[in-house]
Amino acid sequence: MLGNGLFITGTDTGVGKTFISSLLSSFWSDDPRFRYFKPVQTGYEIDDDSHTVLHRGSLNADQVIPPVYRFTLPASPDRAARAEGVEIETQRILDCVREYKNNFILMEGAGGVEVPLNNNERLSDLMRHLNLPVLIVASTRLGTINHTLLTVEKVRSLGLHCVGVVLSGEEDEGLVTTLENQGVNVLAYIPTQNEASMDWSQLAADFSALKTTLELRLQPVAAAPSENHIWHPFTQHKVEKDFPKISKAFDATLLTDKGTPILDAISSWWVNLHGHGNREIAEAIAQQAATLEHVIFAGFTHEPAETFANRLLQEIRPINNQWGKVFFSDNGSTAVEVALKMAYQFHAIKGQPRSKFLALTHSYHGDTLGAMSVSERNGYHKYFLPLMMPVDFIDADDFSQLEELLPKMNEYAACIVEPLVQGASGMRMHSPNFLQTLQKYCQKSGVLFIADEIFTGFYRTGTFLASEQAGIQPDMVCLSKGITGGFLPLSVTVTTERIYEAFLSDKKAQAFLHGHSYTANPIACAAANASLNILKRIETRDKIKHISQKTEEHLTVLSKRHSQIKNVRHLGTIGALDITNDSDYFDIEISNRIAKTCMDKGVLVRPLGKTIYTVPPYCITPVELKRVYDVISEALGEIL
Numbered sequence: 001m002l003g004n005g006l007f008i009t010g011t012d013t014g015v016g017k018t019f020i021s022s023l024l025s026s027f028w029s030d031d032p033r034f035r036y037f038k039p040v041q042t043g044y045e046i047d048d049d050s051h052t053v054l055h056r057g058s059l060n061a062d063q064v065i066p067p068v069y070r071f072t073l074p075a076s077p078d079r080a081a082r083a084e085g086v087e088i089e090t091q092r093i094l095d096c097v098r099e100y101k102n103n104f105i106l107m108e109g110a111g112g113v114e115v116p117l118n119n120n121e122r123l124s125d126l127m128r129h130l131n132l133p134v135l136i137v138a139s140t141r142l143g144t145i146n147h148t149l150l151t152v153e154k155v156r157s158l159g160l161h162c163v164g165v166v167l168s169g170e171e172d173e174g175l176v177t178t179l180e181n182q183g184v185n186v187l188a189y190i191p192t193q194n195e196a197s198m199d200w201s202q203l204a205a206d207f208s209a210l211k212t213t214l215e216l217r218l219q220p221v222a223a224a225p226s227e228n229h230i231w232h233p234f235t236q237h238k239v240e241k242d243f244p245k246i247s248k249a250f251d252a253t254l255l256t257d258k259g260t261p262i263l264d265a266i267s268s269w270w271v272n273l274h275g276h277g278n279r280e281i282a283e284a285i286a287q288q289a290a291t292l293e294h295v296i297f298a299g300f301t302h303e304p305a306e307t308f309a310n311r312l313l314q315e316i317r318p319i320n321n322q323w324g325k326v327f328f329s330d331n332g333s334t335a336v337e338v339a340l341k342m343a344y345q346f347h348a349i350k351g352q353p354r355s356k357f358l359a360l361t362h363s364y365h366g367d368t369l370g371a372m373s374v375s376e377r378n379g380y381h382k383y384f385l386p387l388m389m390p391v392d393f394i395d396a397d398d399f400s401q402l403e404e405l406l407p408k409m410n411e412y413a414a415c416i417v418e419p420l421v422q423g424a425s426g427m428r429m430h431s432p433n434f435l436q437t438l439q440k441y442c443q444k445s446g447v448l449f450i451a452d453e454i455f456t457g458f459y460r461t462g463t464f465l466a467s468e469q470a471g472i473q474p475d476m477v478c479l480s481k482g483i484t485g486g487f488l489p490l491s492v493t494v495t496t497e498r499i500y501e502a503f504l505s506d507k508k509a510q511a512f513l514h515g516h517s518y519t520a521n522p523i524a525c526a527a528a529n530a531s532l533n534i535l536k537r538i539e540t541r542d543k544i545k546h547i548s549q550k551t552e553e554h555l556t557v558l559s560k561r562h563s564q565i566k567n568v569r570h571l572g573t574i575g576a577l578d579i580t581n582d583s584d585y586f587d588i589e590i591s592n593r594i595a596k597t598c599m600d601k602g603v604l605v606r607p608l609g610k611t612i613y614t615v616p617p618y619c620i621t622p623v624e625l626k627r628v629y630d631v632i633s634e635a636l637g638e639i640l
């Protein structure tokens with residue numbers, strides 16, 4: 001068993017990839033599953049590697065998959081393609097590979113790992129999507145050590161399995177020792193001979209040890225024992241079993257351990273912004289991890305946290321120029337917990353303790369005790385009701401309830417809202433006008449106004465914060481989820497200088513005595529800075545606008561196609577619809593079946609009760625977004 005395939009790349013062009021491909025082909029030519037594939041051939045009139053390997057490897061014609069792209073110019077693929085007015089689409093190559101999913105493909109790259117395929121992608125992007133083990137070919141020429149070490153490092157940083165390095169060229173035994181001393185696994189050294197007069201079957205016999213080593217390394221990893229020790233979140237383990245195991249992810253795609261791609265239409269619980277495995281964020285993380293992975297944040301500070309706090313404030317101060325301090329914690333719930341505790345202590349310090357909070361019906365602010373208390377008191381939280389703090393709830397957009405509250409407003413320490421969209425309760429949307437009036441009433445009575453933008457932040461609703469569109473100036477804002485682009489847990493609670501100053505005193509006891517071991521983790525802050533860099537680019541904003549516009553269009557088509565859906569709505573990159581029901585009771589099984597059908601068709605949606613919604617990563621392509629909505633439409637057609 002050889003697994004699915006092997007990708008052959010080189011430390012440079014002309015290092016002997018085709019020579020090694022021919023040798024490996026001759027090892028496996030008897031295996032009917034074996035295929036050789038060189039997807040991009042440049043300099044076609046001089047070199048035809050597929051033809052060379054076919055003959056030298058003694059393959060049958062059907063064991064060679066023809067190149068997807070062939071260009072005359074002997075140059076890098078992007079240049080050779082451009083010279084013929086073509087743009088290489090990696091998706092076409094991936095689609096071709098998918099047709100051979102039951103074969104073993106020996107795939108030969110073009111040049112080295114970072115060779116451009118088009119304006120946006122390099123060979124390394126294709127390799128990451130293919131997720132095949134990699135064999136690196138290096139030659140014994142000057143400069144090989146540096147090129148080999150860099151290539152090995154790059155392949156590993158792509159999360160790919162580097163099976164080893166094969167050297168070809170003039171005899172240089174010392175080179176093998178040097179590379180091995182640097183931790184490079186040299187599988188074989190094959191001195192070049194006159195290729196034209198070479199006896200390929202003799203060569204295959206001479207290097208049978210390489211064949212054995214490769215076959216051992218390419219064996220699929222045995223599945224982990226089925227015993228399961230994990231208790232999953234929000235899961236009734238008695239009925240929910242057998243979860244897909246995700247072994248890799250890139251862009252908007254999750255890849256299971258069986259190689260099945262799943263389009264992530266919900267950004268993995270709304271956290272992912274720029275795509276899974278985003279190269280820029282991954283590199284920022286790697287660099288920060290090698291520089292300063294963590295340091296206690298009480299009594300110390302560091303550059304990644306300071307930079308992020310400054311940049312974030314710069315970004316959001318136009319919404320409320322009173323914002324001046326950023327308190328770090330680890331996730332959405334703790335950001336809310338911090339805001340509630342700060343608000344409570346603020347009033348206590350002023351000598352006017354207020355022990356109640358105000359929140360909106362249908363809200364969700366997290367699962368720690370304080371955050372649960374200000375969330376909808378639904379079935380999820382029913383066991384904890386006796387532990388919760390006092391909170392009054394009003395319905396969003398109900399102005400008369402708001403009027404009724406007026407006489408008791410000064411009982412509340414703070415009011416917390418998810419501005420414009422209440423995410424977890426089913427993407428419920430409300431008006432800016434209501435939020436503005438609520439904030440005005442809060443201001444009049446000294447009630448601190450908290451915007452929980454854990455879901456809505458970072459352009460989910462089309463603007464950096466939803467508060468901007470809502471026309472509100474909250475005293476505090478909580479951010480998490482997309483903050484690191486979806487790579488690492490981190491959150492912030494931003495407050496005004498006025499709130500911060502209330503805690504200043506000669507007495508330590510008056511400080512905000514709250515913190516977590518990983519507060520402001522430098523690696524997470526580095527990811528947040530990298531994500532902010534990407535967010536600020538005009539291309540990202542264009543993508544957000546495009547998703548917003550296309551989501552609206554797809555929803556319109558859906559609502560015309562399916563009479564059983566209603567309340568179709570969208571804001572920014574969020575799209576949602578409700579499944580109609582004749583009675584008050586909605587059978588949740590319907591949503592479960594829709595989710596399962598979508599999943600079987602390769603799209604991850606996670607309905608919220610009767611609400612089906614999409615919150616895709618901003619990197620989703622128009623084709624992928626269309627596929628998401630086509631699949632939802634098919635599922636609605638099949639289930640309703």
Ligand SMILES: Cc1ncc(COP(=O)(O)O)c(C=O)c1O
Pocket residue numbers: 331332333334336364365366367418423424452453454455456480481
């Ligand atoms: C608006 C809002 N607040 C708070 C939270 C809790 O965040 P976390 O799951 O990171 O604790 C969520 C999570 O969905 C949320 O949507």
